[in-house]
Amino acid sequence: MSTSIAVHYLWWIVALVLIAIEVMMPGFFMLWIGIGAAITGVLVLVMPGLSLLSQAIAFVVLAFGSCAAYWYGVRPTLQRDQPGNERLNRRGEQLIGKRYELIEAIVNGQGKARVGDGQWLVSGPDLPAGSTVEVVAVEGTLLKVRPV
Incomplete structure (x- = not known):
């Protein structure tokens, strides 16, 4: 097993650690950054010759992208108020x-x-x-x- 092939495991470990932090301290952002790390791991698995700098750039772009996907896509869907809820309680x-x-x-x-x-x-x-x-x-x- 070459070193470049095993690097994807490191990205997946980083993803699991970030998601574990999210479980301990909920707030949604660590989850989405962890998803960015997991996707980076898949990217490194598919393209094993990717340099460390390219991996870091991919991670930053994917982390920001997944956080943006949460902020603009998922979050508004989760915060939809049902009619009448504005007066609940x-x-x-x-x-x-x-x-x-x-x-x-x-x-x-x-x-x-x-x-x-x-x-x-x-x-x-x-x-x-x-x-x-x-x-x-x-x-x-x-x-x-x-x-x-």
Whole structure:
């Protein structure tokens, strides 16, 4: 086995080390740099006479290329938000646009509405109990409403 043929194993070992670092400290970049090292190992296997400088240049280009492929190709696909997720874990904001019945009249701008099996404080124009209101905004635990 000549030395130039065994060099591809070194690139694969570097790739495995980089991917192992990624497993221990996730962040995606070591994975993609490791992929660049693995592809460099394949390149050296296919072209065994490649000089060390050419291998280093190929590694840098492939590492940058694979990181760019992640950043511009894979990452945006992974970060697609499902409709409605922008309000996930912000229950008050999920209520905007919904209609509820007042269980306490709004007097001097304050009242209560039934939301599901609970009650929320509401703020809006004076209305009698039993009126239907629509939530237009949320301030903390206070729902801003308008008559329907």
